[in-house]
Amino acid sequence: MKEPPWKVGELARNTGMSVRALHHYDEIGLLRPSLRTAAGHRLYGRPDIERLQQIHSLRLMGISLEETKRLLDGAAASPRQVIDMHLARLHEQMAMQKQLVRRLKALADHLDTAKPLSLEELCKTIEEMMRVEKYFTPEQLDVMEQRRISVGEERMRTVRDDWNEIIPKVRAAMENGADPTSPEVLALARRWKVLVEEFTGGDPAIANAVKTMYNDDGPALQEKLGNVPTKEMFAYICKSIEALKS
Amino acid sequence: MKEPPWKVGELARNTGMSVRALHHYDEIGLLRPSLRTAAGHRLYGRPDIERLQQIHSLRLMGISLEETKRLLDGAAASPRQVIDMHLARLHEQMAMQKQLVRRLKALADHLDTAKPLSLEELCKTIEEMMRVEKYFTPEQLDVMEQRRISVGEERMRTVRDDWNEIIPKVRAAMENGADPTSPEVLALARRWKVLVEEFTGGDPAIANAVKTMYNDDGPALQEKLGNVPTKEMFAYICKSIEALKS
DNA sequence: TCTAAACCCTACCGTAACGTGAGGTGCAAG
DNA sequence: CTTGCACCTCACGTTACGGTAGGGTTTAGA
Structure with a gap:
């Protein structure tokens, strides 16, 4: 390992960077060699090497070349602010x-x-x-995915089957004009409530989002998912669930 | 909302894409309008619109335009493989x-x-x-970070203080030639072991990595962290910990 | 001292998916 | 007939270099 000044190839070998990268840093003014030979060959002196090491460090943190330049030239916000901004972007x-x-x-x-x-x-x-x-915030979707994972594939299927059983029954009860406070409907309401709580993890915001979703996009969902509660059914079963509480 | 064929601006308004994006898709051959007016204005027919919707869907999944093109032109692997590859990249x-x-x-x-x-x-x-x-795998670093979070700031500080107390004592004992099986050293070994287990979460791979780290980079770490066990101290205290077991 | 290998230079194209003009044309309404 | 808007085709800019071309420089060995 020679003494500085080094030519670009030597510097590259000793630092693990590519010659092309060093050329690039020179081009954008991030690291210009402090010397050149008469023929124009780049010669990097000791301060250049230090600067390159600093560049390397900041690059390891994912700081962009532009920010790196600003930081090293003292024309940037504090390192702390740079870090925080970078963290925010990453998040x-x-x-x-x-x-x-x-x-x-x-x-x-x-x-x-x-x-x-x-x-x-x-x-x-x-x-x-x-x-x-x-209809859901990213956090709600996260929560729901976690629940799906923790609940497991099998339970998911039985839940779906339950819904497929209950929904037609509720529809039938409603269309027959059955009283929402009648014992049969109350029994349905109890099962409905359990299923909702299982799905939403007890988060009323999620339950609300689901309701909004069915209200707003009912027809489209009906077409896709096949068997889906209507606005009226929600109102009907809500009345029944209310009756459960008393 | 007119009937097709639509001009770019209309299509853009109705789909939420930018005119420039549609131009771009045309340029790269992803979506070329099936008609043009005599003056060269793009006219998108119904099949074009369908294709655009498919492009839109795939873009929502983060599929690149290149892959999208291959998929829509039937020249790609199965959708399933595309998804899996994409997931792998994301991870x-x-x-x-x-x-x-x-x-x-x-x-x-x-x-x-x-x-x-x-x-x-x-x-x-x-x-x-x-x-x-x-010295650590990404998973190990993850585990260690989780531990740091769960242990809390305060406990971290007391642990550091403990190390700062124990390390000099061990060094002193070793330099005085104290028997590793003597009661005082055994007491130190017991505390050492507890601290190691606290830090590593009982993972011997992590403990090993730490030891390797101090062995290989001891001098550099000494300079940086100030108060650091040497290879000899590791050997010494390991003997003592062995003695503990029996 | 000569020559060939190794090294260096500048300059240009390419990357992904468009954004943002610039400069020119087409078309419907007043 | 003109105004104004929508449209057209380039063409450059974005990130951090990789790769290559074409040509000069340095250096080690013969």
């Missing part, structure tokens, strides 16, 4: 990526359980997911 | 981002607790963190 990105992962997993699940899907059907399913997703 | 990225977040948080912590740092010192600290980090 934002990670939130978006988590959202994507959630969607993709749900889609993969769908591909696993349902029959083979054509591309158009797949795309329709995606649109459907988005329609549903927009 | 990789998120792992890297988590790593960055960990580093930045540690750095912010350092800035909070220690005295105000110059930029050079900050960079040295970063290099130091990297030196330490390389």
